Amino acid sequence: MLAQITNGVSAAGQLPDPGSYAAVGWVVFALFCIIGGIRQAIGLWGDLKGPGASKTRITNTPLQVQEAPTFVTEANCSNRYQMTADEIAALKRKVEQLEVERREDARAAAISRKGVYDRIDHVRQELSDKIDTMPSQIVTQLLNTKQLWKETL
Secondary structure, three states: OHHHHOOOOOHHHHOOOOOOHHHHHHHHHHHHHHHHHHHHHHHHHHHHHOHHHOOOOOOOOOOOOOOOOOOOOHHHHHHHHHHHHHHHHHHHHHHHHHHHHHHHHHHHHHHHHHHHHHHHHHHHHHHHHHHHHOOHHHHHHHHHOOOOOOOOO
């Protein structure tokens, strides 16, 4: 076997130059492999020793129970309930008041509309009466030119 290695070439002649990038790369790769192997060995050793041996494990802590500074009483609950009920009742009264105002506004608008329509009918009747009092020739001329539309009642 030594004859195969020294077959005219020395073993040192096959190694790359120590300053080359290839040699440095191999050294770095070998260091990473060694570090990885050591970490694996340490992990295996820790697992073999058992869970109590590790100081970095998180252990359960008991709950800390503290006494409440103030307790809720029945009177406190009743007061808060009454305050909430009063607020709800006030809101209901406000909604009812708004509904009454809306109805009054609608009623006033209807009355106002009725007044406007009555006034329109009154003006229409006045114009119709005035047209009837105009001389028939003028009315005929306006009707023929479609400048006047007379409604038949």
